[in-house]
Amino acid sequence: MTKRGKIVAWISGIVVVLILVGSGIFWFKYYFVFAEGVKAGELNRFTYKGYVFKTYEGKLIQAGYNSNNTNGTIQSNEFEFSVDDEKVADKLMLSTGKVVELHYKEYKGALLWRGMQRFVVDSIITVVPANGQVDGPVF
Secondary structure (H helix, E strand, C coil): CCHHHHHHHHHHHHHHHHHHHHHHHHHHHHCCCCEEEEEEEEEEEEEEECCCCCEEEEEEEEEEEECCCCCCCCEEEEEEEEECCHHHHHHHHCCCCCEEEEEEEECCCCCCCCCCCCEEEEEEEEEECCCCCCCCCCC
16 A cells, blocks of 8 residues: 555544544434433413424423522512423423423424524323313323
């Protein structure tokens, strides 16, 4: 093999390794499920918004108060999330103002087409209307 061929092979190997490492980092940041769990609270807002990529975004107000801010005021605990499943989004559109339990997945980064938040709700566990009767599981 000529000297030029060795250099081309060496550079090609480095490029392949960099692509593999970059792909791994991208996958870890945007597709690896860091955590999953359930949050409960009153569904305050649920919208469908965006300029190019329209996504479903919601805000859940949880019981209790948060005093971990710099100005010393007390505020409610809020959970902002995205939804990428249209069936789940349709059910949440009808549940604004109700108490809901939501199952979510947490990623290390947000993707434009998946939503604006790192937290992505994938199912609804329960919806409790204003009269207090449980609608039951709505997976």
